[in-house]
Amino acid sequence: MEYYGRLGKYQPGRNRADAPLKPQIYPTPNNSNNNTTKLKLLFLFAAALIVVSLLSVGLLMHFRTNNTHSSTSSSIHDHHHPRPTEAMSRVCARTRYQNLCFSSLQDFPAASDKDMIHISVNITLQRLGMALHTSAQISNLQMDTRVRSAYDDCLELLEDSIDQLSRSLLSVNGNGNGNGGGSSQDVMTWLSAALTNQDTCTEGLSEVENGYVKQQMEAKLKDLSKLVSNCLAIYAAATDGDDFGGIPIEHRRRRLMSSRFPKWLSRKERRLLQSPVGGIQADIVVSKDGNGTCTTIAEAIKKAPEHSNRRIIIYVRAGRYEEENLKVGRKKMNLMFIGDGKGKTVITGGVNVVVNNVTTFHTASFAATGAGFIARDMTFENYAGPAKHQAVALRIGADHAVVYRCNIIGYQDTLYVHSQRQFFRECDIYGTVDFIFGNAAVVFQNCSMYARKPMPLQKVTITAQNRKDPNQNTGISIHACRLLAQPDMEASKANFSTYLGRPWKLYSRTVYMQSYMGDHIHPRGWLEWNATFALDTLYYGEYMNYGPGGAIGQRVKWPGYRVITSAIEAGRFTVAQFIYGSSWLPSTGVAFLAGLSQ
Secondary structure, three states: OOEEEOOEEEOOOOOOOOOOOOOOOOOOOOOOOHHHHHHHHHHHHHHHHHHHHHHHHHHHHHHHHHHHHHOOOOOHHHOOOOOOOHHHHHHHOOOOOHHHHHHHHOOOOOOOHHHHHHHHHHHHHHHHHHHHHHHHOOOOOOOOHHHHHHHHHHHHHHHHHHHHHHHHHHHHHOOOEOOOOOEHHHHHHHHHHHHHHHHHHHHHHHOOOOOHHHHHHHHHOOOHHHHHHHHHHHHHHHOOOOOOOOOOHHHOOOOOOEEOOOOOOOHHHHHHHHOOHHHOOOOEEEOOOOOOOEOOHHHHHHHOOOOOOOOEEEEEOOEEEEOOOEEEOOOOOOEEEEOOOOOOEEEEEOOOOOOOOOOHHHHOOEEEOOOOOEEEOOEEEEOOOHHHOOOOOEEEOOOOEEEEOOEEEOOOOOEEEOOOEEEEEOOEEEEOEEEEEEOOEEEEEOOEEEEOOOOOOOOEEEEEEOOOOOOOOOEEEEEOOEEEEOHHHHHOHHHOOEEEEOOOOOOOEEEEEOOEEOOOEOOOOOOOOOOOOOOOOOEEEEEOOEOHHHOOOOOOOOOOEEEOOOHHHHHOOOHHHHHHOOOOOOOOOOOEEOOOOO
């Protein structure tokens, strides 16, 4: 039986670690704006390089000076290949790429364990900056549509990674206590996201035909993913972290408190989420009839200030807004989009991998990477249809993102929860294959996941989580939700199987807790990606689910699958612990569970 999966037609015997099927590449004229783009990227790199230099040079020179003094009695023949110190051996033993760890730290034999955290992040940050600089130099080359798409993805993701590593370094220099800009959980989140960025970039390149641009990019990106992985491992070990993101033991108790929204939202912002639209003073009003500040959402995003420290409210009046590839970029922070309700304010598009010949990352009707992104009372849609394969309605890589009372509608790859910390409340999500996928630390609460009728020979898979490193503090937590079938699927569910998820990457992690499961859910519950791939390294859990599809008697017997019986273990995936891990403010009006329901 053929099965159309995440990257096209599934081939029996094909390992997920292999490169996906090659798409056909169509030539496109050279972009006349390439030179401008190149100059812009070089400027961005220069700014990033200044940050890198300010953070890095003094610290590394300090270590090198100390190392010179401490090694004056050593043989000159050992200068280039010093024997690893006990501290270096201890630190590198924690990493997945130990030889690379030794080679990157060998110039600093006198550094302590703590020093090596700084050094490893510094070195990785410099390598990321150089990769962006040299990658931007080939932007004026003529590229096929798919190659250009993958190339642009990599540049964007490299910029995001530089920002995340820079913030991590500031926090590390502040001893992880918040003085440098973030807590230990923040650093774990940022390093995890930087690793996901590199994985997304290289996966996009793997989908294009081999050629000069692909070869050049692969050379420039060499070892970046491994360096970030090593940083993550070293930091996790030094802060007593584990694969649940360094959550202190004392916080791993069952929380039965009731609150409303995460602590990262101010009291004013939590009031905004529950206020009627008419009572909200918007900064920007989008109205198709010309009676607002803007007639398009793209114009509203452009008007919003960069790096805003206060909440910028963009009210989008009822209407259908079809504007290709809308994006709230990294610099557009703290934007809140409010619509007139599900099905009334609709942001839609039809970009897909088949017709448009772009990467999955590039298909999103709406994407957000600016921290503090919030969406409320609107619909995000990709209408491409099941035959067009990957077609994302909403992609989020923003930290501290909240999506509240929204519809997210598509078929394959509907919702891309790409990276960082996200929370979805009272949303309806529709799709077929892998329709919730990505590597964020994300909690869905009181949401409905609707299986739609797929194409012939397809299976429906609700999740495809792609955690690739055991130290990433990421995963999909579905808590107090409902798994339902659309009417067309309900009428033909005997011909199509629906599964809770399948492992996109080696350490895939997904849990369902206290959720209703309809009878369209297959008794086995979970689906293999390919043969035995990831079955002993994944973490798939179910805790106190109910309904006809919630019976666990015939579930898979994989080493990584578990029926969770401990409230303490389940509690690790609650809002309080998984995406924040600390206390919650008093309730403000909208029912919300910080911990497990009673």
